[in-house]
Amino acid sequence: MPSFIDHFSRIEDPRIERHKRHDLMDILVLVVCAVISGAEGWLAIQEFGYNKLDWLRRFVPLRHGVPSHDGIAYVMARLSPTQFTRCFCDWVASIKTELGDEVIAIDGKTVRGSQNRRHGRKPLHLVSAWATSSRLVLGQEATDEKSNEITAIPRLLELLELKGCIVMLDAMGCQRDIAAQIVEQGGEYVIGLKGNQDNLYEAVQDFFTTAHASDFQGVTHDYREETDKGHGRLETRKYWITPCLDTLPAPEQWRGLQSIGMVKRECIQDGKQTCETRYFIAAIAPDAQRFAHAVRGHWGIENGLHWCLDVTFREDESRLRTGAAPAIMASIRHLVLNLFQQEPSKGSIKQKRLRAAWSDEFRSKVLLA
Numbered sequence: 001m002p003s004f005i006d007h008f009s010r011i012e013d014p015r016i017e018r019h020k021r022h023d024l025m026d027i028l029v030l031v032v033c034a035v036i037s038g039a040e041g042w043l044a045i046q047e048f049g050y051n052k053l054d055w056l057r058r059f060v061p062l063r064h065g066v067p068s069h070d071g072i073a074y075v076m077a078r079l080s081p082t083q084f085t086r087c088f089c090d091w092v093a094s095i096k097t098e099l100g101d102e103v104i105a106i107d108g109k110t111v112r113g114s115q116n117r118r119h120g121r122k123p124l125h126l127v128s129a130w131a132t133s134s135r136l137v138l139g140q141e142a143t144d145e146k147s148n149e150i151t152a153i154p155r156l157l158e159l160l161e162l163k164g165c166i167v168m169l170d171a172m173g174c175q176r177d178i179a180a181q182i183v184e185q186g187g188e189y190v191i192g193l194k195g196n197q198d199n200l201y202e203a204v205q206d207f208f209t210t211a212h213a214s215d216f217q218g219v220t221h222d223y224r225e226e227t228d229k230g231h232g233r234l235e236t237r238k239y240w241i242t243p244c245l246d247t248l249p250a251p252e253q254w255r256g257l258q259s260i261g262m263v264k265r266e267c268i269q270d271g272k273q274t275c276e277t278r279y280f281i282a283a284i285a286p287d288a289q290r291f292a293h294a295v296r297g298h299w300g301i302e303n304g305l306h307w308c309l310d311v312t313f314r315e316d317e318s319r320l321r322t323g324a325a326p327a328i329m330a331s332i333r334h335l336v337l338n339l340f341q342q343e344p345s346k347g348s349i350k351q352k353r354l355r356a357a358w359s360d361e362f363r364s365k366v367l368l369a
Contacts (some may be wrong), residue, residue, distance in 0.1 A: 002029070002059060002367050004335065007091035014078035022067045027075050029060045030067070035336045036366055037357040040314060042069035051187075059367070081142050084331050088316050089139040089159040091123040091335075095342060096136055103132045103297035104160065104187075105168045108149050109306050112316045114326035124326040128334070129160055130305050132168075134299035135341050137305065137334040142327040153178055162187030166284060168298040170194055174281070175251055183256035183283060190261070190282045190294040199249045204279045207247050208240065209264040220244060222290035233269040238289030241282065241291045256283035261291050309333060314349045341367035 005025060013024045033056060034048035048067035056062055067075075084341040108127050114124040127149050129138040137318065143149065149172045157167070157178070163186035169178070171194035182189045193201045211219045217249045221242040239260040245251040248260070261280040266273065284290055309315040313333045320326050340352050343366045347355070356363040 002032075003095060003369075004032075004091045005029070005059075007094065008084075008087045009271055010087055011079060011083050013075075014080075015075065021064050022062070022071065023060070024075065026062050027058045027067055027072060027185045030056060030062075030333060031072065031076065031329075032335060033059075033363065033367060035313075035332055036339065036353070036363060040318065041320070042073045045069065045072055052360070055363075058364070064323055073322065073325065076328050077325040079324055079328050081324050081327040081331070084328055085139060085141060086159065088335060092136060092138050092338065095338075096131070096134055096138075099201045102134065103168055103294050104133055104138065104162070104165050104167045104300040105130045105155065105298045106153060106173060107170060107298065107306075108143075108152075108172070109302050109309070111318065112328055114318065114321055116284065124330065125149070126327070126330050127156055128301075128305060129156055132300050132304070135304055136338050138333055140334060142330070149173065150175060150178075153366050156180055157181055157185065162184075166190060166290075166294045166297075168294045170298065174200075176255070177283075179257070179283070180255035188256070190280050190284065190291065190298075192298075193279045193281060200281070201279065203248050204260050204262075204281070207242075207244065207260065208279065211240075211242070216240070220286070222286050222288035222291075224292050226292065231357055233267065235265065235267045237292070238264045238266075239288045239292045239295070241286045241288050243286045254281060257281055258283055259286045259291075261295075263292075263295055306339075308337065308349055310346075313337075313355060339369050344369075 008028055009025055011024065013020065030049050031045055034045040037048055039045045041050050046066060046069040053062065053066060078268045106127065108125055111124040111126060126140050127143065128140045139156055139159050141152040143152045153173050154177065155319055162182060165187050167182045167187050167189045167232050168188065170192045174191045174193060174197050178193065179189055193204055195201060219242060221240055224239045226237045239261065241259050243259050245257065245260065251257050259282045261282055263278045265276045282291065315333060318329065320329055337349065340349050343352065352366065356366055
């Protein structure tokens with residue numbers, strides 16, 4: 001049986017008992033298998049069920065055949081995103097029992113097509129946790145605005161096992177309570193700085209400006225430089241990290257704070273040069289290699305997760321807008337992405353999705369990964 005069935009069987013069925021014709025797990029397995037095979041809407045999911053009914057019955061009974069697209073939509077719009085997320089996190093923990101020295105990148109993404117202007121509904125914003133080495137989505141927390149990431153991040157962190165991991169956050173997550181929570185859960189952090197922490201940002205910026213002007217003479221620090229070249233693009237990344245915290249305003253207010261860092265990215269492409277400088281606070285020792293690994297991990301969430309969802313799963317084009325359906329289907333896309341990552345054959349997610357649409361045997365391998 002697929003590994004996720006036991007974990008997701010705990011989700012409460014939103015329907016009244018006398019109105020249940022199809023089991024909830026029948027519907028969930030149908031939806032997951034259809035999304036694996038490229039379906040992107042209720043009608044496509046129903047059509048997949050009609051064409052693959054015998055194959056689906058290897059895993060779930062579907063005693064009354066395939067539910068209608070309206071029936072699928074009704075159930076998916078009324079499931080609890082909170083319950084679904086808890087089951088999702090438990091399932092991921094069961095397939096990835098130890099994270100070790102993993103970098104967990106936390107970042108948000110807006111599902112643009114979920115906006116419903118007619119009913120005044122803003123687009124769904126989903127905060128996700130991405131394990132950068134194993135390339136798995138560890139969990140997600142839905143919110144209706146990017147500004148609500150500050151409240152969504154702590155709820156997501158509560159569901160994760162952080163011991164021995166580095167949590168990488170952008171400036172939206174630069175909050176004392178979030179830093180303290182990460183340390184209390186046994187993790188370390190690297191957090192980006194911007195204007196939402198004016199005094200801290202300016203102090204770190206001033207420190208590195210002064211240190212850089214003197215070529216870091218007399219300043220305890222570690223340094224690393226990396227260069228990538230390909231497709232007409234040359235990128236150089238320089239990392240500095242130091243344990244010098246004396247110039248910061250009230251560093252003791254940041255639980256576990258051990259170092260501050262600076263990253264400078266220089267890119268030359270098509271004859272144009274761009275340069276970006278970013279600053280960080282960190283609850284790690286001043287090790288430039290480890291610092292670089294964490295920062296790269298957060299950049300990787302854009303290509304490893306967000307780009308894949310938009311290009312391969314066409315998430316931004318989804319027009320599912322009713323009830324909890326946008327959040328539930330976003331989580332199912334994460335589930336399917338994890339299944340593809342667990343399947344060991346070579347090929348991109350897009351190639352694997354095509355193979356799953358064509359081959360019952362390969363789809364079974366993905367489902368049972």
